Amino acid sequence: MHMSKEDAIAQFAKVFRKYGYEGATLTRLSKAAGLGKASLYHHFPRGKEEMAEAVLNYVNHCFQTLVLEPLQGPGKPAERIYRMSQNIREFYRVGQDPCLLSILTLGDAKDLFDAPVKRAFETWLDTLAGVLVEAGCKPAEAYRRAEDAIIQIQGVLVLSRSLDSTDTFERVITTLPDNLLKD
């Protein structure tokens, strides 16, 4: 391989995010990896489905590092939430990248990946709500606010893509910590 397997998977992620599961054809994946189609099967014997699994694991790993670990790490709750917000800005490239998880809820991919996608969102919800409880929120209120934050992020990704603008994404990310911690 010209690039490492992890680099290839990172390139695959771009293809799956942009075209969705059905639109991520072996031709596109092959070009993204700089390998012939047949060569992909040496690294991913079960084909496209295995490539998508690898992408999902890779993205979950990035998400873990950039979003979840800052929330669980040291520092005051407010600082941790600020760190998460800044890293979310990076993770979604200022709203220019669609969320891979949400992409995998469409078409054939939904049936293949609904369990891990659901788990990923639940983990995010629980982790964020945990920090808010630590900051003094009652559990029910913390969970509601965590939901609202994730809704805001997913929503602004859709709107940014539709309007082809990063302004609203910036605004939402900037105001996210205060919205979570208000009162």
Added chain:
Amino acid sequence: MHMSKEDAIAQFAKVFRKYGYEGATLTRLSKAAGLGKASLYHHFPRGKEEMAEAVLNYVNHCFQTLVLEPLQGPGKPAERIYRMSQNIREFYRVGQDPCLLSILTLGDAKDLFDAPVKRAFETWLDTLAGVLVEAGCKPAEAYRRAEDAIIQIQGVLVLSRSLDSTDTFERVITTLPDNLLKD
């Protein structure tokens, strides 16, 4: 045709929403319309792209009737916003239907439909902001709140689909009018 052209287009809409533009194959569209593939070309000579255009027009028309007209119609701003919220609940079938506009921002469809999709969101934003101005908001604040409302709706559609639950959708729609009109 067993069904009217409009009925067929409504069936097409389900296919495009569920599978995306690339995943909406002629075989699936053919089954949805109850017609052979070749027959589709009698009604939509330019093929799949023309079918997607028809779906977009149809959905925009439904959206106009259910969401925009209530906002522009008679009654106090608060009543109109409440009516919009209830109709949004219906329009997205309590969060069980993905937003067709957001679906068309992915893959090949993005290049084909980005202009009309952008226009649709801008119209929604402007109409909603107009009502908030009428309710006493300053224009900048009204626009910001309109953005937040649409972000919430798009976001909760993603989350509802990912968690396979309608609870959060119900909560967001219920609290939407108060959030828009608070203070």
Added chain:
DNA sequence: GTCTATACACCGATAGAC
């Protein structure tokens, strides 16, 4: 206006040379 049959490109996947 709908159908069967078909054209041709591309799909995911495999065989086998190197």
Added chain:
DNA sequence: GTCTATCGGTGTATAGAC
């Protein structure tokens, strides 16, 4: 480990009978 060549299937689209 990567390639070319190829498979069977399906994609979009068209021709022509009825």
